[in-house]
Amino acid sequence: MKTLNQIFESFRFAWKALKSNILRTVLSLLGVTVGIFAIIAVLTLVDSLEKNIKDSLNFLGTDVIYVDKWPFTADASGEYRWWDFWMRPNPSYREFETLRESMKHQSGITIFAGRGNQVVKYGSNSIDEARLQGGDHGYNTVFEVNVENGRYFTPEEIESGRNVTLIGHEIVQSLFKGEDPIGKVVKIKNLKYVVIGTIKKEGESFLGTPSNDFTAIIPYQSFRRLFQTGSGAWDELTSRIGVKGYEDDIGLVELENELRGMLRVRRGLSPTEKDNFALNRPEAIANIIGGIFDGLSLAGWIIGGFSILVGGFGIANIMFVSVKERTPIIGLQKSMGAKNYFILFQFLFEAVFLCLIGGMCGLLLVFPVTLIPMGSLVVTLSIQNIILGLGVSTAIGLICGIIPAALAARLDPVAALRAT
Structure with a gap:
């Protein structure tokens, strides 16, 4: 109990010392304030930018591997051998059927293809910037399709390729203008499609990546009647197969191994031949983005680090001055029985208070930055960055306070009392 009382007294002495020299306190914490502001402001902008970009890639799905003709990124050597990829066959519907019937490590699988800038009509109204997307059985499992009104496709509609469609929010607003679209007939490439459902509004992403707001989804077999989606190397429109793994398959290792093995057998590749397909992961793009932003974060630390370094030297200098000014008081406290740790904590708390106040002021300066309109970029000061700022402070x-505090704690009480 006595120890706690002495620690509390150390807090009180430190706070009184800070209040008695307001101008010196303010000047001391300016360096820390600027440094914390620079670091946390840069980290906040970088984190927000990274989050907005990654959120823009949500349309690719999570825990998904894509069977593609073209890889998302270059190989380990940094080379993108497009001349090899060009002649690869596109994923075919027969391959999709083989995978759907035989794979054990998938929780959802679909084949899909899309075409942008399509015209969708209803009566005298039309929209010419719709994206037509054809999907099969597991499309709503592999991708997030939030049906707001109506329903999703039935297995019979998928298998037979019936002319039914789900339409996005912007298509609903453009064509129906307040009417209930469910059961209405729209025209796509002069064919009639019955609207069976509408998709919940998603809004514009930071990168302007594909959104279901402008999407009309139809069964894949119906899509094939509108566009050629064969497996030849020279086809303009390519199909892709998306396979979703299980959550307990860490890194989707089992899914990827099974997928690669089945595709190699299906395409008749010998053990010495290279894959003539790409297994793409959305996180590959996210990792590239993360690497870029790690570099920007490092720049923020370097910029803010110089300010904090200057501020730290300033605080250390002020603490040495404070010890010098209060040497007789230290001698008096020691002669009355004050322990070394009491003196140590007194000056250490003073240094920590200075830096914490400076850090909090820096964080308060960052907050207005988050209120500045930046278009579709949403800037957020995260709890993690707040804790980081206070922790660094x-x-x-x-x-900066440990050496002056240690010198003060080791002063000889007699010599300290004689000091002037």
């Missing part, structure tokens, strides 16, 4: 206070 505390660490600077401990580092």
Whole structure:
């Protein structure tokens, strides 16, 4: 109990010392304030930008592997051998059927293809920027299709390729203008399609990536009647197969191994031949983005680090001055029985208080940055960055205050009392 009381007294002495020298306190914490502001502002902008970009890639799905003709990224050597990829066959419907019937490590599988800038008509109204998307059985499992009104396709509609469609929010607003679209007939490439459902509004993404707001989804077999989606190397329109794994398949290792093995057998590749297909993962793009933003974060630390370094030297200098000014008081406290740790904590707390106040001021300056309109970029000061800012401030206070505090704690009480 006595120890706790002495620690509390150390807090009180430190706070009184800070209040008695307001101008010196303000000047001391300016360096830390600027440093924390620079670091946390840069980290906040970088984190927000990274999050917005990754959110823009949500249309690719999660825990999904795509069977593609073209890889998303270059190989390990950094080379993108397009001349090899060009002649690869596109994923075919027969391959999709083989995978759907035989794979054990998938929780959802679909074949899909899309074509942009399509015209969808209803009566005298039309929209010419719709994206027509053809999907099979597991399309709503592999991708997030939030049906707001109506329903999703039935297995019979998928198998027979009936002319039914789900339409996005912007298509609903453009064509129906307040009418209930369910059961209405729209025209796509002069063919009639019955609207069986509408998709919940998603809004515009930061990168302007595909959104279901402008999408009309139809059964894949119906899509094939409108566009050629064969497996030849020279086809303009390519199909893709998306396979979703299970959550307990860490890194989708089992899914990828099974998928690669079945495709190689299906395409008759010998053990010495290279894959003539790509197994793409959305996280490959996310990892590239993450690497870029790691570099930007490092730049923020370097920029802010110089300010904090200057501020730290300033605080250390002020603490040495404070020890010098209060040497007689230290001698008096020691002669009355104050322990070394009491003196140590007194000055250490003062340094930490200085840095924490500076850090909090820096964080308060970052908050207005999050209120500046930046178009579709949403800037958010995260709890993680707030804790980081306060943690760095505390660490600077401990580092800059420990030597002056230790010198004060080791002063000889007699010599300290004689000091003037």
